[in-house]
Amino acid sequence: MNEMISTLVFYVLAMVILGTALGVVMSRNLVHSALLMTACFIGVGILFFYLDADFLGAMEFMLYSGGVAILVVMGVMLTKRHDGPPGNPFNNNTILALGGAGLFVLVMIGVVISTPAPAGGYVSPDTVNELADMMLNKYILPFEIAATLLLAALVGAIILAKGDGEA
Amino acid sequence: MFYDFALEHAWLIPLLPAMAFVIIGMITRSYxxxxxxxxxxxxxxxxxLSSGVTYALVNYGISVEQPFVQQLNWMHIGSVSISMGVLIDPLTAMMLMVVSTVSLLVQIYSVGYMKGDKGYGRFFAFLSLFAASMLGLVLAVNFLQMYVFWELVGLCSYLLIGFYYYKVSAREAAKKAFMTTRVGDFGLLLGILLLQINFGTLDFMELREIIPAYISMAGTGLMTVIALLVFVGPIGKSGQFPLHVWLPDAMEGPTPVSALIHAATMVVAGVYLVGRAFFMFTELPCVMNVIAWVGGFTAFFAASIAFTQTAIKRILAYSTISQLGYMMLALGVGSLTASFFHLMTHAFFKALLFLCAGAVMHAMADEANIFKMGGLRKKMPITFATMTIGVLAIAGIPPFAGFFSKDEILLAAAQVSTPLYVLATLTAFMTAFYMARLLFVTFCAEPANEESYEHAHEPSKFMLFPLIVLAALAVVSGLWGHLEGFGEWVRFGHPHEAGIDMTIAVSSTILSFIAFGIAWNIYVAKRWSSDTIAEKTGILYKLSYNKFYIDEIYEALIKVFVDGVAKVFYWIDIYIVDGIVNGLAHLVGGISWILSKAQNGQAQHYSGVFICGVVILVAYSLYYLAVLGGAL
Amino acid sequence: MSIGLGHCLLLAAMLFSIGLYGALAKRNIIAILMGIELMLNAVNINFVAFNRFTVVSDLTGQLMTVFAITVGVAEVAIGVALAYRIYNDRLTINVDELDNMKG
Structure with missing residues (x-):
């Protein structure tokens, strides 16, 4: 019973994620796309909880559904060209893109099916503590590099958005 | 002793003028x-040095049989070794004397003649190179060395005939000379290659031993071919019929060049080559026949053209062709001595005639037509005197040089073939006539153009000196050669007895005098009108005046054959060769055009193709691994 | 039938290909950014799923996800700044009009 509910939850989540993702791509209105993307990120965050990664789920909610979504919406607003909803048109590469994406899925399905599922698994009792421990001990260097990257991105974004000649 | 030094260092003789060429060309050209x-x-x-060599030759008794040879290995390719060196025998010594004397005198003459020309330095550079190449040719020890200098001579003639390169006619004449002689050179080269292939050596001394033995063993078949091919070279270089067409046009060069080409440096190279390779020709009677008849016909043919020409240098040019025909005729009938004797005397009096003609043209503001001159006898007495000597010499009046040498040729011809003798005598008569015509019209007839007559004057000292020296040589060289036993030194086989056949000598002299008389009556006394004669002879006059239309025939032949072949090749080149190349280019261009459609500048398109490629690669590698693992 | 690694991987693959399609086939630069974000999330799902369902003894997969999220967020910031800049310069944010690389 428990397992059935679990399976059901997964499928519902999967449908939400894929459906909203499809909506992001297919929607004719860019604002709708942005909102559907936020919904998709929420779905992914719930999936992280489902996979016992509660810290990551929280991060997903805060950073993606929060920060990234707001950034994207702001981008939409800043680059609006005319009155009315911002369009979200396709270009001439749809067939190529569809072919590429379809092939990718087919190959991945083939791979997943032909690969035997591994046994076992690992669930941490306290992800926050453990992650913090790893980040500040074993993975201190990537951590610092990520910090530097964020700083560089911050400065770069400001310079890019500010432009050359403007004070 | 000086003559020892000269003999040991004979290689300096061509080297010094060559050095002059280099020095002038590189450093002092503008001075x-x-x-x-x-x-x-x-x-x-x-x-x-040439005089020293000649003296040493006489002193040491170096003969045709025991020449003085110096050589060193020039290069070694596989089994072929080629040497360069110096071969001195009486033939060489005589040629050295003639070439160096004439070229020295011509250079002295040019000092005065070319004064004020802007190519003054260049002219002397070319003259030096010309003399150097001819001297080198004369000293050659083997066919290849001779061929190298032979080509150098051709090059120099090209440079000098085209000296006034800003004149179209000069450029054309230079090209014509170069290409016509090239036809001959090609034959010569083929002959030389055949010799090398057959005998493995090109050395004159070695070939002289090998060839007679070879002919007595293997017959004359192949040797006839080789000899004829070799003879094609002299036909081109020495202006024999039918490759004589370049020689009259070569008059476009400055007059000293004409003198040098016609007297000493270029045209006699062909005669010298035949003389040098005489050991080969004498073994082949039919080739000798060809040489004799080519020479005889050329002599007569050129003389008949000279009859009607009006440009002073052209008349002399055709007379040169005619005299060269004489030399070939003499060689063909087997008398090397007569040929080279005539070569020597001719070199002196023809150089004299040309330099006189140059002096006349100089005085008449470069007027070439003899009928626009006239009466120059009083204005230019020294030139007149020297020119008269030259004319008497070429006409074969005793005791001038031409008499002795021509007589030797007539005698040699008479001993072998009566038709050739008749032809040669007839030519001698015609020679006397047209030379007398030239002399009388230019110097004795009434002045045709008062204005230029007034301006006429004797040339400068530099020009007179060579005239006088050459005139002296034209007087004495024949008699001296006759008395001092020219034939004992310059010969092939047995020593040649110098003898004068009274019948031949007297008859040819009388004929010459008759010719002089006719010319006097026509052109000075005006008893017979030249126009009437021209009208009466009609077609013959026209043929002669237009040089038997040889140039026109060549032009037509070239048009039909060369242009025809050229058209075919042009078509092949345009439609087949170019078609292939252009087709390839278009193919590549088309493929590029198709591929360039992919380069549409859209990053998304690129990445789309990239992703597809990666996925396909992954799919393939998975499939491959699966096959490898036996899963599929 | 319980949910395993395969399910998660398939889900991630589908999400990835939807994002890929969006990134390749959209004209609007913001829409492309969204597509890329979807692809990043698909990758994150894979990381977490591998950490959850395979035999490992710590949270390395999740930690990688942390870094990936960091990089993704930085990328979005830069991307939006770029879009703004391009819009300022050219008054368009349609990528297919940016064909300076055309051969």
Whole structure:
């Protein structure tokens, strides 16, 4: 019973994620796309909880559904060209893109099916503590590099958005 | 002793003028007088060395059988070794004397003649190179060395005939000379290659031993072919019919060049080559026949053209062709001595005639037509005197040089073939006539153009000196050669007895005098009108005046054959060769055009293709791994 | 039938290909950014799923996800700044009009 509910939850989540993702791509209105993307990120965050990664789920909610979504919406607003909803048109590469994406899925399905599922698994009792421990001990260097990257991105974004000649 | 030094260092003789060429060409070209001084000095030294060589030759008794040879290995390719060196025998010594004397005198003459020309230095550089190549040719020890200098001579003639390169006619004449002689050179080269292939050597001394033995063993078949091919070279170089067409056009060069080409440096190269390779020709009677008839016909043919020409240098040019025909005729009938004797005397009097013609043209503001001159006898007495000597010499009046040498040729011809003798005698008569015509019209007839007559004057000292020296040589060289046993030195086989057949000598002299008389009556006394004669002879006059339309025939042949072949090749080139190349280019261009459609500048398109490629690669590698693992 | 690694991987693959399609086939630069974000999330799902369902003894997969999220967020910031800049310069944010690389 428990397992059935679990399976059901997964499928519902999967449908939400894929459906909203499809909506992001297919929607004719860019604002709708942005909102559907936020919904998709929420779905992914719930999936992280489902996979016992509660810290990551929280991060997903805060950073993606929060920060990234707001950034994207702001981008939409800043680059609006005319009155009315911002369009979200396709270009001439749809067939190529569809072919590429379809092939990718087919190959991945083939791979997943032909690969035997591994046994076992690992669930941490306290992800926050453990992650913090790893980040500040074993993975201190990537951590610092990520910090530097964020700083560089911050400065770069400001310079890019500010432009050359403007004070 | 000086003559020992000269003999041991004979290689300096061509080297010194060559050095003059290098020095003038590289350093002093723009200083005209200095260049002239260098050229004349070098020529003078090589003249001294040539005299030393000749003296040593007489002193040591170096004969045709035991020549003096110096050679060193020039290069070694596989089994072929080629040497360069110096071969001195009486033939060489005589040629050295003639070439160095004439070229020295011509250079002295040019000092005066070319004064004020802007190419003064260049002219002397080319003259020096010309003399150097001819001297080198004369000293050659083997066919290849001779061929190298032979080509150098051709090059120099091209440079000098086209000296006034800003004149279209000069350029055309230079090209014509170069290409016509090239036809002959090609035959010569083929002959030389065949010799090398057959005998493995090109050395004159070795071939002289090998060839008679070879002919007595293997017959004359192949040797006839080789000899004829070799003879094609002299036909081109020495202006024999049918490759004589370049020689009259070569008059486009400055007059000293004409003198040099016609007297000493270029045209006699062909005669010298035949003389040098005489050991080969004498073994082949039918080739000798060809040489004799080519020479005889050329002599007669050119003389008949000279009859009606009006340009002073052209008349002399055709007379040169005619005299060269004589030399070939003499060689063909087997008398090397007569041929080279005539070569020597001809060199002197023909150089004299040309230099006189140059002096006349100089005085008449470069007027070439003899009928626009006239009466120059009083204005230019020295030139008149020297020119008269030249004309008497070429006409074969005793005791001038031409008499003795021509007589030898007539005698040699008479001993072998009566038709050739008749032809030669007829030519002698015609020669006397047209030379007398030239002399009388230019110097004795009434002045045709008062204005230029007034301006006429004797040339400068530099020009008179060579005239006088050459005139002296034209007087004495024949008699001297006759008395001093020219034939004992310059010969092939047995010593040649110098004898004068009274019948031949008297008859040819009388004929010459008759010719003089006719010319006097027509052109000076005006008893017979030249126009009436021209009208009466009609077609013959026209043929002669237009040089038997040889140039026109060549042009037509070239148009039909060369242009026809050229058209075919042009078509092949345009539609097949170019078609292939252009087709390839278009193919590549088309493929590029198709591929360039992919380069549409859209990053998304690129990445889309990239992703597809990666996925396909992954799919393939998975499939491959699966096959490898036996899963599929 | 319980949910395993395969399910998660398939889900991630589908999400990835939807994002890929969006990134390749959209004209609007913001829409492309969204597509890329979807692809990043698909990758994150894979990381977490591998950490959850395979035999490992710590949270390395999740930690990688942390870094990936960091990089993704930085990328979005830069991307939006770029879009703004391009819009300022050219008054368009349609990528297919940016064909300076055309051969």
């Amino acid at each position: 005209g007088k200095l260049s002239a001084a260098i050229a004349v000095c070098m020529s003078f030294i090589s003249f001294l």
